[in-house]
Amino acid sequence: MREATAAKLAQLPPDEQRLLRPLVHTTSRFYITAGLLGAVVLWGLFAYSLQYRFGLGRTGLNRPEYWGIYIIDFVFFIGISHAGTLISAILRVSKAEWRRAITRSAEFITVLVLGFGAINPIVDLGRPDRLLNVVFHAHLRSPLLWDVLSISVYLTASTIYLYIPMIPDLAIIRDSGIKAPWLYRFLAAGYRDTPEQRARLERIIGVLAIAVIPVAVSVHTIIGWIFAMTLRPMWHSTIFGPYFVMGAIYSGIAAILIAMVILRRAYNLGNYFKPVHFDYMGRLLLLFSLLWFYFTFAEYLTAFYGKEPAEMRTFWAKIAGPFAVPFWTMVACCFFIPLSLMARRSMRTPKGTLIAGIAVVIGMWLERFIIVVPTSVNPRWEMESLGHYHYFPSWVELSILAGTFAGFVLLYMVATKFFPIVSIWEIKEGREVSVKEVAERVGGYLPALAPEHAEQRG
Amino acid sequence: MTRWGMVIDLDRCTGCGACEVACKSENNVATVTPDQADMGRAFSWMRVMTQVTGDFPNTTMRFMPRPCMHCDNPPCVQVCPVSATYINPEGIVGQIYPRCIGCRYCANACPYTVKYFNWLVPQWPASERAHLNPDVSVRPKGVIEKCTFCHHRLQKAREQARIENRELRESEYQPACAEVCPTEAIVFGDLENPRHRVQQLKSDPRAMRVMENLGTEPKVYYLVPRA
Amino acid sequence: MTQNRRQFLLAAGATAMAASACQLKDYQWSSPQEQELGWAPGIEERKHSVCLVCPGRCGIQGRTVDGNLVAIIGNALHPMSQGGLCPRGVGGVQALYHPQRISAPVLRVGARGAGQWRAISAQDALAMLVDRLQGLRKAKRPERLAVVAGYCAGTMNDLWRQFLTAYGSPNYVSDAYPDGLDTVMELMHGIPRHPGYDLDNARLVVSFGAPLFEAWWSPVQAYVAFGRAPADATARHRFVQIDTRFSRTAARAQEWVGVAPGTHGVLALGLAYILVKEQTYNAAFVARHVTGFEDWTDRSGKPHDGYRSLVLRNFRTEEVSALTGVPVERIVALARAFAAEPGAVAVCGTDVLHGEDGLLSGLAVHSLNILMGNIARPGGVLFGDDAPVAPLPKTPLDGAAQAGQRHRPLAASSAPFGVGDPARQFATAAVEGTASPVEALLLYYSNPLASAQNPDEWLRALERIPFIASFSPFLDETARYADLVIPDVMPYERWQDAPTPPSYPYPVWGVVQPLVKAPAKTMPTGEVVLSLARSLGGSVAKSLPFDDIPTLLKARARGLFTTRRGMTLGDEFERTHYRQMEERGWWLPEETDFEAFWKDLVDRGGWTDLLFEGTDPARLARTASGRIELMPDALLRALKDEGKGREPYAALRAGGVSQSPSTHDYPLRLIPYRASTLASGSLGLEAWLAEQPSLTIDVHWIPWVEVNPATASQLGLDDGTMVRVVSPRGRYQARLRHFPGTAPGQVNAPYGLKHPDGSLANPYRLLDGTTDPLTGLAVWHSTFVRLEPV
């Protein structure tokens, strides 16, 4: 970086210095990684161009396996997206002070991954060119349409929810003048951190935090409903709404953990992402692994107990049939591994949570797979299922899968080059105000001391 | 009120498959290459499904010709985001090819798995273009298709009847599969019209519908075979 | 059509690449077809004709738009098919427009079979043919012209025969699907024709191996009889299928009796045993019309066992049960049912005759009908007549012709009865001697290299024959080996007649008329023969004095116009009306002048006569004795000459079923059968059919064989694996499918299928060559094979 900028940076207070450094200083490792990811993205685009040109025939899809990788990814990504907005909102609302360091990175995940979630169903369309028919010929009884609505609302909401709390930091950057002044002048939207501006900001954030929660919940509920509204065995289930929301948050937490560990290493943010964060997040993960088990168990037991033939065909296909391997891998990844790790404090470290997080992310992808595919290949009509149906994703599908993952990581990396990935002002605020505030709040919880003692002190 | 429907007598059906081929011929249903067919991408709006039970020499087999059930309460129509599949006032469930976005939600929603998707551009050898039926548009790639009860035949017959201003006769609107069936196992007509055979047949003691319990109200009835 | 998938795809590709703009079109998401066709409403036309895809000869109606055949629909006026069709018939549309069809005569340029051709005009092609034949005739070797024809019942058959007779060659080899059943009838009834079965009125149909719902003479006849029976349960037909294979017929019949291969005759006599034992057979009928039932002594005073004693002695139920594998109680039940029903008929499958004791088995099966007197009465066996069309003119033969006729035909059966397998004999004879006995070979509807049982012999024969011409509209295996191919026009483009097969008891003379225009450069083979005759002059020209085929057909139709019976095809009402009138001895001409009659004939699609006089004794027997013979002299003599001491009927029990030569190398019995989607021996399937060639098995395009899951797992062969089917005689590849309806230790193999690349998958070539000594017919179920994964 040029001396000028270096000098400017040097003048800034320590928090700023550390947190803004990535914006102006980029390692060669970054470029290499970015280059590789970029290549994968291009490859994915090429694969899609073939599919666009020749049709979905280039996938491994067939009848009755109408939905595959793309829909799985769709559900998966949207799930991940519940990381930021929802979690940070909950933490904000519940005034969990330890949130301050992590909300920003989480919210970024949301906004970016949401985009990739949203394109998957479009990639899955036989006629992407007719996408706008969804507007022109909207048929409001279709869950797919509810989904289009809720996702777009969620995307806007969480973008705003990412932007607003970022304004003070943008202002800081603008004032520090270390990078593209015109850009930050524009983004900071004339914010001068006057007390009343700050007050208004906090109020807006407060409102948004509350507003965004139901939206987030609705999104994944509706995705669950897309399946549940059909009469397909092991899709047609009332549990799907909540089940999907829970799963979404679960995978979200895991995703944040992974991001935190990496950021911590990459921009050595060791004293922002502290052991306590990993400890708390680890606990959350633990909680959700139990929830996940509870929901899954409930879901399968109900199906099994009912013994409805159509349901049972799918059921056995998963438990002991052709899908047994992915199924039990899923159970291991979503339950046993995170449970066994996160139950132990000694494991709720960056390393431990990283492993657990990765396991959960894989497990949750498999869960989507296990929901979509076995039901598809086992039609309800027993005469149909005579045909030996199967599904192997084609290289095109896999390339597009790789492309979307790479694309997400790439964008996330780039984002860290333009925006402080830890909220500077909130940290500051934490330092200055909250410590006192918290002491008072905690004091407030406790019974007041008896007056005579007070006098004695005098 | 007209409600078009079909009654298939499984006691007569010999599983010859003429209905399948007649349907393909009438509706320009494309054939696919061997590898595509092996992938499970062959089209068959009408499919004679079979179910084999028991080992030699106690084997038995059921045949079941399966068009679209033209449900009165069609799950496929419910879920289509763009109303590209719809049910008309006479109960025929149709497709609007130029509107379909190819999401295949309807196909997943159909409990009878009667919907077929154009994974690729349907193609015919140059020489075979000649036999395409001009009454039925060929599908572009990327859209869903299925049995339409040969709806185009109704339109033609209606026009004719209107020209001669009289009402439509049962014999005038018969789908290709019913027309070709050598055993007359397929009977087609207006389920509400006492002058049409289906009207009585649908209340025959042998009559049943597939997965009635789903409440989809199929308009295709089956007469179960006598022992 | 020889379905070569690669070429098919090329064609498809070519279409797609049209103007190479296609890729672009893809981008614009337009289906190329839609734009090009532009769906303008066209001029629509409907004409009646007859389906020539298989011997069934169902009535069809062609729907054409702007001169294109867009659909084939049934002809409701046709008394046999009554508007119904089978999938092959509907698929005919794709045969007509098949990409492999050749639409101009081609002349071989490269080496034989090298597949290099030059398109030539029909005139040039004809000219070549003419001077070949002129040459032979001038050289006084007319007998060295041979014509090998496939199934072409009716005028085409007569035309060829007439032509060759007048030309002077005895070598007309016509494969009229000889199956030995006519021999059975000749022996027992003195009536040398296939029996007709009155399925429509039969109450109980017991089919011995005849695939009524698949590849029978007329599947649609069976469909109509089975399906259009009155709705109420009591009046319903019962179909009982006796078969080694769980065929679709077996699946659909109300009852399937699985029997051990080759024991159909034994089972038949097992039933006879019970009829005789329980005295439930039609004693009155037997007494009045049948000989050979009781024991008798011949002139030399030598006593002979009659049918009764032979059956009672040799076919006790337990023993029959043991031989056939059918439980005793089922045999008894079936026999009693057969006796109880007034309208019960035993249908003898072609393949019964294609067994080791084929002829004797055939007699055994048919004897059931005789025992119950189900001959010439409703619901039984009816010997109908052919439609009374005018015969071709008899003309005096010139010297050359007479000389030629004195030579004995190359295809001659050494067996005492029937004609055997002419195509096979012909090849065998053609390879004998130093010089080829054949100098010019014409192939009509025939593809021996693919279909004959002795393809290698055929190949050697062809190598020796200096001139080979095929009339096939497709470059089938044999055509590819010819010097000249003058493609016939397709059945939907030509005039022909189409008599229903004898399995249908009433005469129907169907008229095949062009539904669409033929490609400019092609020429109907019928017209080729006529113009050949004209150019050859002499007695040949005199014998065929017709300008064209329509004139010829018209000339023959005069016969119908003048018989004063029957009717042009009509609907249900007209049919009953006419029959009832005829029953009362009335007959009213529908048309007074011939032209109007002809027009009516063509418009309605043919002529029929639905009155059958059961009272006429000639319909029971035309033997010397005037009685039906259970112990035909000719047969007894033949068996005597054979010197194996075989007795009729009894021999079936002794001569069991062949066993595997080496159970180690060839553990599995091969059961060939004709897939119901198969249009013809060596034609590949149309795309519509090839995509789903079997309902009972889930396969696409690829030929398959069926094996019982248990057997397969013993062999360690998974469902869907590609296997090589190997017999001592040959091998081919197919996809193995598990099918629980297949008897353990058996391989059910559909014939006539081809791989997408055009290679044959033909179990027919694996047959071990065993024949029935009495008829010389190939045995279809005595071959053993092994399966090797590839």
Ligand SMILES: Nc1nc2c(c(=O)[nH]1)N[C@H]1C(S)=C(S)[C@@H](COP(=O)(O)OP(=O)(O)OC[C@H]3O[C@@H](n4cnc5c(=O)[nH]c(N)nc54)[C@H](O)[C@@H]3O)O[C@H]1N2
């Ligand atoms: N679809 C169709 N039909 C046709 C034709 C065609 O090309 N296509 N061609 C016509 C021609 S050329 C002919 S010759 C006929 C031939 O037609 P058929 O000979 O009547 O029929 P296939 O299926 O060839 O005969 C084999 C049948 O015999 C049964 N079978 C198996 N094992 C045994 C056994 O050990 N004993 C007995 N008795 N039967 C057994 C099999 O199950 C099978 O059904 O078909 C005619 N009909």
Ligand SMILES: Nc1nc2c(c(=O)[nH]1)N[C@H]1C(S)=C(S)[C@@H](COP(=O)(O)OP(=O)(O)OC[C@H]3O[C@@H](n4cnc5c(=O)[nH]c(N)nc54)[C@H](O)[C@@H]3O)O[C@H]1N2
């Ligand atoms: N693979 C196989 N071999 C068989 C049989 C089988 O089913 N499959 N069946 C056996 C039996 S029972 C028989 S009878 C024989 C039959 O054997 P063939 O008499 O040789 O009959 P196909 O094999 O059907 O061949 C008929 C040929 O006629 C040609 N053709 C088709 N349409 C027309 C037309 O309109 N005009 C003219 N001129 N030619 C046309 C086609 O190219 C076809 O190859 O085959 C025997 N061998």
Ligand code: SF4
């Ligand atoms: S055409 Fe008729 S008999 Fe043949 S399969 Fe279809 S319904 Fe059954």
Ligand code: SF4
């Ligand atoms: S059968 Fe399936 S496609 Fe047909 S109407 Fe019912 S749901 Fe829709």
Ligand code: SF4
């Ligand atoms: S595939 Fe087409 S018809 Fe089916 S739901 Fe989607 S848009 Fe509607």
Ligand code: SF4
């Ligand atoms: S009704 Fe028409 S479209 Fe439907 S299966 Fe029959 S032929 Fe095909």
Ligand code: SF4
């Ligand atoms: S049975 Fe034979 S003649 Fe009749 S339609 Fe089928 S192929 Fe044509």
Ligand SMILES: [Mo]
């Ligand atoms: Mo034959």
